[in-house]
Amino acid sequence: xxxxxxxxxxxxxxxxxxxxxxxxxxxxxxxxxxxxxxxxxxxxxxxxxxxxxxxxxxxxxxxxxxxxxxxxxxxxxxxxxxxxxxxxxxxxxxxxxxxxxxxxxxxx
Amino acid sequence: xxxxxxxxxxxxxxxxxxxxxxxxxxxxxxxxxxxxxxxxxxxxxxxxxxxxxxxxxxxxxxxxxxxxxxxxxxxxxxxxxxxxxxxxxxxxxxxxxxxxxxxxxxxxxxxxxxxxxxxxxxxxxxxxxxxxxxxxxxxxxxxxxxxxxxxxxxxxxxxxxxxxxxxxxxxxxxxxxxxxxxxxxxxxxxxxxxxxxxxxxxxxxxxxxxxxxxxxxxxxxxxxxxxxxxxxxxxxxxxxxxxxxxxxxxxxxxxxxxxxxxxxxxxxxxxxxxxxxxxxxxxxxxxxxxxxxxxxxxxxxxxxxxxxxxxxxxxxxxxxxxxxxxxxxxxxxxxxxxxxxxxxxxxxxxxxxxxxxxxxxxxxxxxxxxxxxxxxxxxxxxxx
Numbered sequence: 001x002x003x004x005x006x007x008x009x010x011x012x013x014x015x016x017x018x019x020x021x022x023x024x025x026x027x028x029x030x031x032x033x034x035x036x037x038x039x040x041x042x043x044x045x046x047x048x049x050x051x052x053x054x055x056x057x058x059x060x061x062x063x064x065x066x067x068x069x070x071x072x073x074x075x076x077x078x079x080x081x082x083x084x085x086x087x088x089x090x091x092x093x094x095x096x097x098x099x100x101x102x103x104x105x106x107x108x
Numbered sequence: 109x110x111x112x113x114x115x116x117x118x119x120x121x122x123x124x125x126x127x128x129x130x131x132x133x134x135x136x137x138x139x140x141x142x143x144x145x146x147x148x149x150x151x152x153x154x155x156x157x158x159x160x161x162x163x164x165x166x167x168x169x170x171x172x173x174x175x176x177x178x179x180x181x182x183x184x185x186x187x188x189x190x191x192x193x194x195x196x197x198x199x200x201x202x203x204x205x206x207x208x209x210x211x212x213x214x215x216x217x218x219x220x221x222x223x224x225x226x227x228x229x230x231x232x233x234x235x236x237x238x239x240x241x242x243x244x245x246x247x248x249x250x251x252x253x254x255x256x257x258x259x260x261x262x263x264x265x266x267x268x269x270x271x272x273x274x275x276x277x278x279x280x281x282x283x284x285x286x287x288x289x290x291x292x293x294x295x296x297x298x299x300x301x302x303x304x305x306x307x308x309x310x311x312x313x314x315x316x317x318x319x320x321x322x323x324x325x326x327x328x329x330x331x332x333x334x335x336x337x338x339x340x341x342x343x344x345x346x347x348x349x350x351x352x353x354x355x356x357x358x359x360x361x362x363x364x365x366x367x368x369x370x371x372x373x374x375x376x377x378x379x380x381x382x383x384x385x386x387x388x389x390x391x392x393x394x395x396x397x398x399x400x401x402x403x404x405x406x407x408x409x410x411x412x413x414x415x416x417x418x419x420x421x422x423x424x425x426x427x428x429x430x431x432x433x434x435x436x437x438x439x440x441x442x443x444x445x446x447x448x449x450x451x452x453x454x455x456x457x458x459x460x461x462x463x464x465x466x467x468x469x470x471x472x473x474x475x476x477x478x479x480x481x482x483x484x485x486x487x488x489x490x491x492x
Contacts, residue, residue, distance in 0.1 A: 033286070037435070038145070039454065039477075040411055043349050046188055047145065051211060052229060053350065054297075055268070077346065082296070083230040083316060085348035089412055 025097045033097055044082065049107040053082055056108045070099035134179035137196050139483040140442070141452065141459060142172045142185070143476045149174075149185060151200045154443060154450070154483055157412045157461055158472040160201035167191040167207075173354075173480055174489035177239060178221040186215040188349065192226055194242060197484065200351055202240065202370045204242045208235050216259040220492065223280055225265045227254035234267055250276055256300025256311060256353065258491045260324060266290070268297045270309050275300075275322060275331070276309065277392060291331045293320040298368075301353035302491030304319045308378075312353050314368060321381065326452050334381035335365070341449035342429065344369045347412040349394055354492065357398035357405045360422045364405050366393045377424055385425040393473070395439065399464050400446030404428070408451075409435045418485070419467065429467055438478070452478035 025033070038047055044054035055061065062070065074095040077085035086095065115315050137155040143162075151161040152153055156176050166172075168189035177185050183195040190209035193202055211230035223245060225236045233249040234257060252271035259265055263281040268274070275290040278463065293300075295315025300310050300329070302324070309329070318336040322329040351366035358364075362384060363376045371392055375385035392415025405420045413452040414436050419429040434453030441450045442464070449462040461471040486492050 013287075040348065042170050046211070047168055048189075050189075052171065052188065052213070082298075082347065084348050086346070086348075088346065089348075090339070 002036060025093060029094075030097065032093060034093055036102065037098055048104070057102050059103060059105070062102055065103070067099040069094060071095040074098055075080060110255075115408065118241035119388065133198060137484075138197050139450075139481060140174050140183050140185070140195065140197075141450075141473075141475055142169050142174070142482075144169050144172070144438075144479040145477040147187075148476070149183075149195065150473075150478075151195075151197065152168070154448070157473065159473055159475075163195060163200060163202060165202060166193050166205075168276055168277060169479070171213060173481075174223070174482035174486075175215060175217040175484075175492060176484050178219065179486055180484040180487050182239075182482075184215060184217060184224050184423040186226055188211055188212065190228070190422050191480040192224070192237065192242060206237070206242045208237070208244070213254065214257055216257050216265055216492070218263045218265070218280065219260055219261050220263060223263060225257060225259070225278075227267055228350050229253040229483055230270075232269065234265065234276075234278065236265070236278070236285075246278070246280065248276075248278060248285070249276070249416075251289065255297060256309075258300065258302040260302065261306050264308055265277065265300070266300075266322075268293055268300050268325070270296060270298070273297055273315075274321075277310070288330055290322060293331055294318065294319075294333070298350045299357050304489045304490060309361065310353065310356075312351065312366070312367075312368070314347070314350065315392065319365060333382070335376060335383060338367055338370075338374055338383070345371070345392065347410070348412075351391075351393060351410075352395050355395060355397045356420070357396050359398040359405060360403060362422060364398075364420075364422065366396065368392075370411075373405075373420065373425075375422070382446075387420055387425045387427065389427070390418055390430060391459050396420075397442065398422070399449070400442055400444065402446060402464070404464075406440055406449060408440060415453075431462075431467065433469070434458055439480045441481035441483055444483065446475045452481055454479060 045057045048053045049057040075087045077083045139152050141150040150159050164465045167187040171263045173347050185193040190212045192208050197202045209228040212228045215226040224239045225346045227375040232252045236246040252269040254267050257267040264279045266277045273293050277288045279286040293311040294313040297311045298314040300311040306328045307325050311320045321332045365374045371389050377384045391409030393407045396407045401414045407418045417431045434456030436454035438454050439452045451460045459473045460469045
């Protein structure tokens with residue numbers, strides 16, 4: 001599973017600037033995005049999303065938020081903080097997928 | 109017949125006995141590789157290019173780091189989940205483990221090997237433990253998330269607080285710890301590093317331009333700002349990962365420092381703190397490490413350039429080679445005298461071993477999501 005995700009990561013990050021916001025997220029791309037959340041968001045938010053330099057991103061911590069609002073944070077970052085904008089690397093559809101993933105997926 | 113039986117019995121005995129029990133082994137050629145996602149570490153023989161054992165049960169190892177006892181017998185592994193684990197490098201097993209906090213970020217060991225300090229995010233501050241028993245010796249809250257924890261000579265530690273920018277010095281050489289506020293480094297310090305001679309503690313800032321240096325050889329070290337104007341705003345790029353200052357290069361009388369939010373390395377003359385060069389790079393640098401016994405500095409990068417390494421000549425400040433070892437290169441560790449460089453490729457599930465003179469891969473090891481690589485020779489260096 002991790003291997004498959006690793007292989008698609010480059011593809012997911014490279015091809016995305018162009019995909020329309022409504023594009024479906026394929027299973028392979030979803031696996032790559034999950035890998036990005038765990039590993040690369042994880043470098044600030046922790047592998048199990050309990051926080052680090054970044055705030056906790058567990059389901060419980062985000063319960064107050066709407067997926068669209070979280071997707072906007074992911075795309076544009078939070079100016080004046082260490083949360084970077086991911087727009088150069090993720091499409092809007094992918095950011096929304098990530099937001100929904102954070103809201104539904106329990107941290108291991 | 110009897111002779112035959114005796115010989116057979118002997119052979120069986122020899123077979124049944126683990127090699128470690130019969131053959132003495134040294135620790136100077138050993139190391140640990142952190143397997144980030146599985147909570148395990150690999151015990152490796154860096155001279156034989158071999159994995160000796162996988163040790164499981166160390167918890168969340170994202171951002172894990174390792175220090176070693178002065179005799180290289182024990183490793184201390186600092187986990188993200190607050191776990192502090194003592195690993196026996198000869199027996200290849202966990203000897204002691206405590207959950208000392210909720211969320212931690214790194215650690216250091218005192219020069220005499222008696223005390224292990226852990227820097228914490230949750231709760232903030234630093235906790236200090238007896239290196240032999242892992243019993244709590246001192247608990248020092250510092251009002252925020254702790255970064256840049258280093259050991260200083262004579263049982264001292266220094267660290268910096270992300271939220272407040274304050275630098276703290278703890279002296280544990282006497283009966284009771286003496287804690288001193290060294291002053292304000294700047295806005296949102298993300299990491300710090302101590303030069304190998306124990307003199308300069310340099311704090312990197314995320315919240316504003318510049319870095320701050322403390323001369324730890326002075327009786328009362330004071331903050332000195334430098335590189336105040338390296339143009340952060342001009343070409344501000346998203347910072348997908350904070351640079352690490354630990355292991356940052358000091359070579360040719362210069363510090364090689366990361367330009368946060370830029371794809372560049374800045375060269376600062378140690379004596380004057382003036383910028384003497386700038387090297388444009390392939391991505392935002394994460395680690396820049398000097399190859400021992402050479403003028404070369406090796407650099408890895410943040411997402412999305414993290415499949416690449418560049419080698420820079422500190423005399424000319426020019427990139428001499430660009431290499432692409434594999435997906436998500438997280439860490440590099442030199443053999444103590446620099447003939448080899450071990451490189452972890454997290455998403456390639458591999459550790460590559462480079463011959464640093466030909467700059468080619470001479471061996472590789474399999475590992476699960478490898479991140480940090482730590483050789484026992486670190487035991488003998490100040491500030492790690």
